[in-house]
Amino acid sequence: MTLLSVQDLKLEYDGRIILDGVSFDLAQGELKVIMGPSGSGKSTLLRCLNRLATPTGGRVVFEGRDVLGPGVDERALRQRIGFVFQNFALYRHLTALQNVTLALRHLRRMPAAEADERALRQLARMDMQAHAHKYPAQLSGGQKQRVAIARALAMDPAVLFFDEPTSALDPLMSREVVNILHQLRDERVSMLCVTHDLYLARAAGGRVMFLDEGRIHAEGEVDELFGPNADPRVRAFFHQELRQAQTAQPIDAAQPMDQAQPAGPSGPAGLAER
Amino acid sequence: MSFLQILLQLAGGVGYTIMVTVACSLTGVVVGLGVAMLSRIGPPWLRGLLGAFTFIFRAVPVLVLLFIVFFGLPNAGLRVPPLVAMMLSLGVIAGAYLAEVFRGAFDSVDASEVLAAEAMGLSRFQILRLIEIPQMLRFAVPGMINEFTTVLKYSPFAYTVGIPDVMKEAMSLSATTLRGVEIYLAVGIIYFLIYKLLVTGVWALEKRTRIPGLTG
Amino acid sequence: MASFLALMLEYWPQVLSGLGNTLLLAAVISVTGLAGGVVVFYLAISGGPLRRRLTEGYISFFIGTPLIVLLFLMYYGLPQWGLKLTPFTVAVIGFTLNVAAYNARYLMTAFRGLDPDELQAARAQGFSDLQVFQLVILPQVMRLSVPALTNQVILNLKDSSIAFLIQYAEFFAQMQDLAIRSFRFLDAYLVAGAVYLALVSVVVVAARWLERRYVLPGVRRAR
Ligand SMILES: Nc1ncnc2c1ncn2[C@@H]1O[C@H](COP(=O)(O)OP(=O)(O)O)[C@@H](O)[C@H]1O
Numbered sequence: 001m002t003l004l005s006v007q008d009l010k011l012e013y014d015g016r017i018i019l020d021g022v023s024f025d026l027a028q029g030e031l032k033v034i035m036g037p038s039g040s041g042k043s044t045l046l047r048c049l050n051r052l053a054t055p056t057g058g059r060v061v062f063e064g065r066d067v068l069g070p071g072v073d074e075r076a077l078r079q080r081i082g083f084v085f086q087n088f089a090l091y092r093h094l095t096a097l098q099n100v101t102l103a104l105r106h107l108r109r110m111p112a113a114e115a116d117e118r119a120l121r122q123l124a125r126m127d128m129q130a131h132a133h134k135y136p137a138q139l140s141g142g143q144k145q146r147v148a149i150a151r152a153l154a155m156d157p158a159v160l161f162f163d164e165p166t167s168a169l170d171p172l173m174s175r176e177v178v179n180i181l182h183q184l185r186d187e188r189v190s191m192l193c194v195t196h197d198l199y200l201a202r203a204a205g206g207r208v209m210f211l212d213e214g215r216i217h218a219e220g221e222v223d224e225l226f227g228p229n230a231d232p233r234v235r236a237f238f239h240q241e242l243r244q245a246q247t248a249q250p251i252d253a254a255q256p257m258d259q260a261q262p263a264g265p266s267g268p269a270g271l272a273e274r
Numbered sequence: 275m276s277f278l279q280i281l282l283q284l285a286g287g288v289g290y291t292i293m294v295t296v297a298c299s300l301t302g303v304v305v306g307l308g309v310a311m312l313s314r315i316g317p318p319w320l321r322g323l324l325g326a327f328t329f330i331f332r333a334v335p336v337l338v339l340l341f342i343v344f345f346g347l348p349n350a351g352l353r354v355p356p357l358v359a360m361m362l363s364l365g366v367i368a369g370a371y372l373a374e375v376f377r378g379a380f381d382s383v384d385a386s387e388v389l390a391a392e393a394m395g396l397s398r399f400q401i402l403r404l405i406e407i408p409q410m411l412r413f414a415v416p417g418m419i420n421e422f423t424t425v426l427k428y429s430p431f432a433y434t435v436g437i438p439d440v441m442k443e444a445m446s447l448s449a450t451t452l453r454g455v456e457i458y459l460a461v462g463i464i465y466f467l468i469y470k471l472l473v474t475g476v477w478a479l480e481k482r483t484r485i486p487g488l489t490g
Numbered sequence: 491m492a493s494f495l496a497l498m499l500e501y502w503p504q505v506l507s508g509l510g511n512t513l514l515l516a517a518v519i520s521v522t523g524l525a526g527g528v529v530v531f532y533l534a535i536s537g538g539p540l541r542r543r544l545t546e547g548y549i550s551f552f553i554g555t556p557l558i559v560l561l562f563l564m565y566y567g568l569p570q571w572g573l574k575l576t577p578f579t580v581a582v583i584g585f586t587l588n589v590a591a592y593n594a595r596y597l598m599t600a601f602r603g604l605d606p607d608e609l610q611a612a613r614a615q616g617f618s619d620l621q622v623f624q625l626v627i628l629p630q631v632m633r634l635s636v637p638a639l640t641n642q643v644i645l646n647l648k649d650s651s652i653a654f655l656i657q658y659a660e661f662f663a664q665m666q667d668l669a670i671r672s673f674r675f676l677d678a679y680l681v682a683g684a685v686y687l688a689l690v691s692v693v694v695v696a697a698r699w700l701e702r703r704y705v706l707p708g709v710r711r712a713r
């Protein structure tokens with residue numbers, strides 16, 4: 001059953017075309033990956049789908065309803081979509097637990113005890129219950145990511161969006177993110193994940209689409225897209241990413257770096273800059 | 275009359291000095307918060323208006339505004355009690371300065387957290403109340419301490435409208451004893467002690483509500 | 491209001507001399523306060539721990555006590571010891587001590603943002619401490635502090651009105667005089683407020699220009 005259907009989505013900004021007719025479907029329980037270089041419009045695409053950005057054309061149907069129409073309750077729509085941001089975007093003044101309960105308390109109007117219990121269950125699902133009372137500044141990158149996912153899951157969303165879930169993590173943590181994606185897929189959570197991380201796109205194991213310059217140029221199972229008959233644009237992207245990955249980080253060549261969001265001083269991008 | 279006796283005599287005005295300082299500081303926080311919040315979420319024309327408000331009230335001397343309110347307004351048929359006159363002058367001017375402090379502190383709130391809150395489905399006002407203000411207030415602590423100190427230092431103007439604060443006590447004592455140097459030295463020491471108390475108090479409050487990774 | 495403006499016109503020499511006195515006091519204390527601030531700043535960073543403690547105590551004390559107390563001490567207190575100073579002298583001494591403390595604090599804040607390696611490098615080249623101060627520290631710290639220092643000039647201009655309380659015949663004192671003469675208090679004080687607003691606006695425009703011109707490119711102000 002189709003959960004989300006995107007048809008010919010377009011977005012122009014200041015006369016520049018950011019999205020140039022994107023179409024795809026996401027089925028209930030499916031994990032779909034959209035891969036593409038920095039600046040290809042991945043984040044913008046996700047933001048159009050929950051109306052954080054306003055497309056200039058096309059149609060988005062989510063749970064059988066037109067999302068872009070005038071009478072749509074934006075805030076109700078957003079509560080149905082769990083969003084995990086690139087840099088986690090945890091609220092720094094709230095503990096891990098409070099980050100998860102915030103929406104339950106203030107959007108669901110749930111009593112404190114019930115919200116806490118439910119949030120702790122989500123944190124346990126992400127193996128984070130031991131850190132429930134820590135503040136974001138006291139958590140590692142991987143731990144923040146788990147809290148961010150627990151926060152998104154707490155509202156029982158129909159779908160989870162991931163924006164570059166590995167770009168702020170080191171290679172070991174990237175592998176853990178893949179494990180989490182697999183765990184959630186096995187639990188039949190619908191997920192849409194955008195990334196420019198080749199390793200993630202390949203290891204996630206869902207259907208992969210390749211987005212470049214606001215347009216989808218190829219789509220297929222991992223083997224097709226990563227195989228010998230791949231689209232030339234896709235191959236060019238691979239070459240570029242792999243070359244960067246090799247110069248930046250000889251140990252794990254599968255982990256490309258994100259130029260737009262350099263990792264901290266200990267991260268691979270930090271080393272490359274020296 | 276010993277120096278200690280002078281200090282004790284002046285201490286009678288300390289309560290009024292603190293009352294004026296606290297009342298004006300609170301006025302400042304309320305005005306500053308209101309202005310900073312409205313200019314963050316309000317329409318552009320309101321932002322322009324509030325910008326003009328902060329500019330004007332940061333340009334007019336406290337003493338001049340105090341005289342407008344206390345001695346001037348009666349000409350227009352409006353009589354204002356002394357403490358209220360202090361709040362409407364010193365307090366509102368502090369509010370204009372604090373609005374700037376709060377505006378800067380609001381800008382230190384991470385835009386990605388605001389976006390995440392929007393993506394969650396929180397309303398603009400909920401985002402302000404639950405995410406931005408709690409963080410902003412922590413970033414604003416050093417600026418608020420500066421402003422509260424300034425309020426304390428202008429509080430002696432209260433004597434000009436007849437509030438019996440430390441300064442007023444000192445003036446009457448100096449007139450009767452002719453020992454102005456010691457008296458005003460004692461006044462200086464008293465203000466300095468109140469200042470130290472104020473700064474220590476605010477930092478203690480900040481420490482109790484401190485969150486790892488979030489300081490001004 | 492119209493009749494009050496007519497009265498002002500009638501007494502214009504008095505108003506004008508008050509305005510002149512205000513500008514004179516603000517200008518003098520802006521200069522002496524800046525010079526004093528640089529001296530205090532030098533004393534604070536160049537000596538041993540004792541000197542640093544003393545200068546920090548000075549800064550803290552003058553930032554923590556109202557200027558008006560210092561002015562009253564000198565103007566109403568000292569004559570009782572047989573020392574009578576003019577209002578202008580009292581104002582200049584009092585403001586200078588106070589403003590110097592503030593300016594020194596701005597300079598200290600900027601100083602903490604400097605790169606310590608750069609100072610090491612200058613010493614390694616063989617410059618004396620005073621030379622390092624004059625050639626490396628001061629030029630950078632002054633530029634970094636331009637916004638704070640110009641803001642202090644605005645405060646000086648506004649605070650010069652306090653001198654009216656020690657009988658200095660500055661602008662606000664003259665307006666007060668006209669207010670009592672005419673019994674038009676509201677008009678008089680509103681006009682005074684408008685004049686300060688205009689004066690401050692001029693300084694703000696000048697300060698913006700100075701900032702654009704003298705703030706070092708690539709050097710950011712420490713928070
Ligand atoms: N707020 C914005 N204002 C102007 N241009 C933007 C904005 N956000 C993104 N863009 C532009 O839109 C394009 C797509 O950006 P984005 O969706 O962030 O790409 P990606 O997430 O794939 O790196 C880029 O060329 C970027 O410069």
Ligand SMILES: [Mg+2]
Nearest residue numbers: 042043044164
């Ligand atoms: Mg992106």
